[in-house]
Amino acid sequence: MVLGWRRRKNNNHKGVKQNVEVVVPNHFMCPISLDMMKDPVTLSTGITYDRENVEKWFEVENCTCPVTDQIVKNFDMIPNHSLRIMIQDWCVENKQHGVERIPTPRIPISRFDVAELVIQVKASARGLDQHGCLELVHKMKKLCNEMDRNKMCIVENGAPGALASAFDTFANDSIERNVSVLEDILSALNLMFPLKLDAKIFLGSKASLTCMVWFLKHQDLSGKEKSVVTLKELLSFGDEKHVEALSEIEGVCELLVEFINKRISPIITKASMRVVWYLVSSSSHCSDKMKLTFVELGLVSSLLDILIESEKSLCEKALAIFDTLCSIEQGREKGYSNYLTVPLLVKKILRVSALATNHSISSIWKMCKLGEKDDEKRVLVEALEAGAFQKILLVLQVGCGDEIKEKATELLKLMNPYRAELVECIDSNYKNLKRSF
Structure with missing residues (x-):
């Protein structure tokens, strides 16, 4: 089989041009894409594929081996290091023909590795071991940033729930004393959205919500962004208990209106508006109280200011909140008074x-x-x-x-x-x- 690598050589002495065709050995080719494999892995059926291609095959709900058509019961992919080294050596040998050596791929984390990390995170949180927990959180963040496969494996095997549980534990102990580990946990959770139910239960606790509001008041721009985005993610789940718990924290409404007015960052502005919308549009008994609070804080004028010159996403959010505030008399009065x-x-x-x-x-x-x-x-x-x-x-x-x-x-x-x-x-x-x- 011939690849499209072709190098044209000039012979200055003879004045002739020579074409060199590079033939790639068949066993270097992925049976799915028919391209040379960069990260060969072997399935339980004994057939080797390029990892990216076979993962895409299984992602569309295929459950058979593409070559043998056997039902795959064990989806573990074993790296074929011998074949990968052979491919790399062949690339080096054909470097003069324009063939580039494939890099050595990083080995993705396994579900067993994640399970071990989850156990360690829970143990360090129980012992209020800040240093140990920070090391584990940094390791998870690094793995998530290395490749999407790692992130998917970490999310699907319980890490967000363990991190949220640790966040709740450290927040219950002391926010000021544990601020460093709390901020790092929140940063890691931001990499793992959308969160599952177990993580949201822990983040919806009084201690966790109080900690995030504390971050909105006292942390730098990055800390504020992580907190308000997490609040937005939490309220998007639709649990009225979380809405009520957040609404009871002193100063949260004032902070959200301040963020909308100052627009210190697009992330904070948009997330704050989404949080406000969840607070005023919920079906909980505190909804009307929230509407009145935001009207009294001057939010109607702020929303109209946004509508004058803002991009699509901000306009949509501003109109959604204004529409909801028009449900109460005080909201309409503010609307009537503005020309x-x-x-x-x-x-x-x-x-x-x-x-x-x-x-x-x-x-x-x-x-x-x-x-x-x-x-x-x-x-x-x-x-x-x-x-x-x-x-x-x-x-x-x-x-x-x-x-x-x-x-x-x-x-x-x-x-x-x-x-x-x-x-x-x-x-x-x-x-x-x-x-x-």
């Missing part, structure tokens, strides 16, 4: 994404239907003047979900009586309008 509210909501319809359009229409609908009659009229008139009628009509024509379709249809009916009195526009630029905040 940019309705024009900005109309502007985002069909300009950002389908999700942003849905939240914009829903917010306008809530400000009309859930407010006083005078507020309803003012919102409808402002929306008409900003070109909402044509935009909402187009949304219905393009297609949308049943809930938004119902709200959009009702808004058109409410707007229709005022259309004859007004001059409607199609779209506007609101950058030069005076802000009320």
Whole structure:
């Protein structure tokens, strides 16, 4: 079999050109890709493949050996060091023909190695052994960063749960005394998202949540990022107990609003907005209390500020939170008092994404239907003047979900009586309008 390696040599003395074809031995070729193997491994069926190719074969739910078609009961892949050395020697021998030597591959960690690491992490946490736990955490982080196979093996064999348990143990003992190991554990967990249930149970404890909020207050930028991203991951699981526990920690709402206002890093800003959304949109009994708290902290004005000039992801998050805050009277009042509210909501319809359009229409609908009659009229008139009628009509024509379709249809009916009195526009630029905040 001939590979595409071909080196053309110039003979200056004879003035002729010579083509050299490099023939790769068949037993160096992977039976799946028919390319030369870089990391040959042998299955229980006795057939050798390139590790990357055979892993992809099994990832798509194949359970047979590609060559023999036998059912593979043991998926362990044994490195074929002898064959790999032969391939490397052959590459060196053919270096003058343009063949590059394949590097010696790193051997991936096994599930047995991970099991041993998990046992050691749990033992060091029980003994509050900071030094020992730090060494193990550093080893896990290094293995995760070396290759995706290591990361997958570590995640699937219980390491996140063990690390989260250790985090809870050290946080229960003392945050200040164990701050170094706690921060490193949180950093390692950030490499292992999405987390499984066992890890989230430990991270949702009062001690763990208090520790992460402490990091938001006292740690540097990196520590703040790791903490708020972990909180976002934890609340994404949808457990109302975690929402309630976080909402009870003093100062957390003020910190989140501060991060949104200051925008000290894109990661912190986006994660903070997602955490806020989980807090205000949950079905727990603390949801309305959270909405009121964030309204009183001035979040409505902050969200409108974000809507003026921000990229898609931030706009979507800001609109989602604003839509939720419009469910309470105090949130709507803040919206009514800002002259940019309705024009900005109309502007985002069909300009950002389908999700942003849905939240914009829903917010306008809530400000009309859930407010006083005078507020309803003012919102409808402002929306008409900003070109909402044509935009909402187009949304219905393009297609949308049943809930938004119902709200959009009702808004058109409410707007229709005022259309004859007004001059409607199609779209506007609101950058030069005076802000009320």
